[in-house]
Amino acid sequence: GENVEQHPSTLSVQEGDSAVIKCTYSDSASNYFPWYKQELGKRPQLIIDIRSNVGEKKDQRIAVTLNKTAKHFSLHITETQPEDSAVYFCAAPLPGNQFYFGTGTSLTVIP
Amino acid sequence: DSGVTQTPKHLITATGQRVTLRCSPRSGDLSVYWYQQSLDQGLQFLIQYYNGEERAKGNILERFSAQQFPDLHSELNLSSLELGDSALYFCASSVGRGSYEQYFGPGTRLTVT
Numbered sequence: 351g352e353n354v355e356q357h358p359s360t361l362s363v364q365e366g367d368s369a370v371i372k373c374t375y376s377d378s379a380s381n382y383f384p385w386y387k388q389e390l391g392k393r394p395q396l397i398i399d400i401r402s403n404v405g406e407k408k409d410q411r412i413a414v415t416l417n418k419t420a421k422h423f424s425l426h427i428t429e430t431q432p433e434d435s436a437v438y439f440c441a442a443p444l445p446g447n448q449f450y451f452g453t454g455t456s457l458t459v460i461p
Numbered sequence: 462d463s464g465v466t467q468t469p470k471h472l473i474t475a476t477g478q479r480v481t482l483r484c485s486p487r488s489g490d491l492s493v494y495w496y497q498q499s500l501d502q503g504l505q506f507l508i509q510y511y512n513g514e515e516r517a518k519g520n521i522l523e524r525f526s527a528q529q530f531p532d533l534h535s536e537l538n539l540s541s542l543e544l545g546d547s548a549l550y551f552c553a554s555s556v557g558r559g560s561y562e563q564y565f566g567p568g569t570r571l572t573v574t
Contacts (some may be wrong), residue, residue, distance in 0.1 A: 384562065393463065393551060393565040394504065439504060448519045449494060449563070451504040 353377055354442040356452030363430050364460050371455045374422045375442035383416060383423045386439045386451070394439060398425070430459045464488065465554050465566035473572045479540040482569045486533055486554030492516065493535040494555070494563060495527055499548040510535055511557075542573045 354375045363369050373383075384399035400407045400414045400423065407414050411430075416423040423442075427434055440452040464487035474480055486493050495507040506519035510529035521527075524542075529535040539546060549570050553563040 382561075386565075393567050394553075395463075395565070396562050399562060448517045449506050449509065450519070451506070453503045 353380065353444065353448075353450050354440060354452045356440050356455060358455060359453065360456045360458075362458045362460060365430060365432060367430055369425075369427045369430055369434070369457055369459075371425045371438055371440070371457070372422055373424070373440035373442065373452050374420075376421065377442070377444055378418075378421065379444055380442040382443060383414065384441050385412075385414060385425045386441070387436045388439065388454075389436045397438075427457075430457075432459050432461050435459045463564040463566065465552065465564050467550075467552055467566035467569050469569060470567065471570050471572075473574065474542060475574055476542055476544060478542050478573075479538065480542065480571065482537040482539070482550050482552075482571075484535045484537070484552035484554075484566055486535070486552075487564055490554035490556055490564070491533065492555045492557060492561070493529055493533070494553045495521075495535070495537050496551045496553065497548050498551060498568075499545075502548075504551070507537070539571070544573050547571055547573045 356373045381402040386394040387397045388394040411428050413426045437454045437456050443449040466485045468483045491512045494509045497505045507521040509517040513529050524540050527537045549568045551568045553565045555561040555563045
């Protein structure tokens with residue numbers, strides 16, 4: 351996307367290990383940071399999001415952290431399971447403006 | 462099921478033709494977004510409508526157009542189709558016009574031969 355860079359593009363982890371995906375955005379006006387999971391052949395699904403007034407948010411095995419100063423946010427998945435294998439997309443939309451997604455990270459969890 | 466519906470699920474057509482993709486947002490959602498996803502590619506933002514009016518425009522080709530009707534359903538029109546337009550087209554809806562949670566439909570897979 352034009353406003354956000356996502357790394358890595360591919361990630362393989364052993365089942366039970368943690369996975370971290372990072373996104374960097376350019377416009378400090380961004381105030382909402384969602385993460386979407388897309389399984390093969392299916393629709394993207396919102397899995398977690400964070401707003402700029404919060405530094406961290408957790409939901410069971412997934413968490414998102416935000417560093418506004420450095421303009422980056424990360425998705426953390428702990429105790430990974432094979433069903434976590436999917437493509438993950440971040441976004442850093444500008445309020446009332448284009449909604450650009452990152453280029454995606456293909457996560458493979460090896461049983 | 463996200464509550465967003467898209468029709469048709471699959472569409473096969475020839476180069477030079479015109480097609481219309483339809484999206485119905487979740488009940489109560491006023492914004493509709495359209496995205497294009499080519500094979501092994503990311504989600505390319507095309508256009509957003511809010512309560513019937515165009516809100517934001519992305520990398521949408523001039524051959525493509527969209528609109529949102531009074532009942533809030535939206536249509537994406539693709540004309541003079543080229544082989545490169547073959548892709549999965551998603552629509553998503555959200556409550557408001559700002560940076561709100563988006564819920565995606567199942568997509569329409571367009572194949573141009």
